[in-house]
Amino acid sequence: MTAESGRRSRGRPAGGSSGDTRGAILAAARSQFAARGFAATSLRSIAGAAGVDASLISHYFGDKAQLLVATMELPINPLDKVRSVVEGDVDGMGERLVRTFLGAWDPHRAVFSTMVRSTFGSADPRTTPVFQLAQNVLVSALRGRLSGPDIEVRATLVAGQVVGLAMMRYVIKLDGLADADVDTVARTYGPAIQTIIS
């Protein structure tokens, strides 16, 4: 409506570079994950919205979970961390989860805090990347490693314990927990998580 509007670019000049293609895929992915949820979104439908071939998504990002993580622009890759811990031995997994999670996020606590606060500030937390990461990466990875009764509830409780711990440490900053050293927390909290895993 103003003289400037003629100068606006759609951000994808003709013959778009790889950066533009990546950006278009990420924008389409963010929008569809938020609107439909992780499970109901396909790489094909994201490719359609981004105007690219679906094989390009795999080329740039890998699988759907990796694409979700990429949309979050995180300083660390939580997917690699989660997979390496969960695929290891079930014994001691609780303590490894705490140690790995805090080791990765302690240096980025402000990022985590912002992420969690935008999740809870959202009208529907289930549409946010944090929820989708917890539900579709963490719970999903754990579910495959548990045996015994109530696997779904237990996988969810373990994920909840890890995310809850991070909230208390980074966002709420409870006295005594915010600055406790990782060793103390891992030694104390690990066995509590292990109780649900084993």
Place this chain on the structure above:
Amino acid sequence: MTAESGRRSRGRPAGGSSGDTRGAILAAARSQFAARGFAATSLRSIAGAAGVDASLISHYFGDKAQLLVATMELPINPLDKVRSVVEGDVDGMGERLVRTFLGAWDPHRAVFSTMVRSTFGSADPRTTPVFQLAQNVLVSALRGRLSGPDIEVRATLVAGQVVGLAMMRYVIKLDGLADADVDTVARTYGPAIQTIIS
């Protein structure tokens, strides 16, 4: 600035009724808890701001924790619940905590969700009533009942587990946990909390 402004009342007509006095105390308490934190706020300073005698606060509300709970206008009294659980036997406290907490909040999950979301949406979560309740009522009650090493971290972790559970169930609504029956959750999660308590 408008014609209506002359009609605004300060809400405390001369000779104020008990409702006005209660309201003035609650308003002063909310403001001081948020600005100074629970520990640094005295009943005397609240009484001063409300323009009442400090003995009136005890008369209407009881002690400082009870006043904090009153400022939150909750559908249940979490203080009574917490105290009854924590003052009981240490054995089985984990499961009792889960059962009592969920039993109390399940019917009011929307209230809990709103409360948590306003806490995390706050620029400084530590000034919010939810934080102050967790830190000063739940952690404080637990601290007095634990023995062994790392009491501060452990009391905080237990409080974090309970609050985290409620977040996952009521706010984030993780699949598998949001609608799991209380018995299943208490049976599964209770022992995990107990690991930290005992």
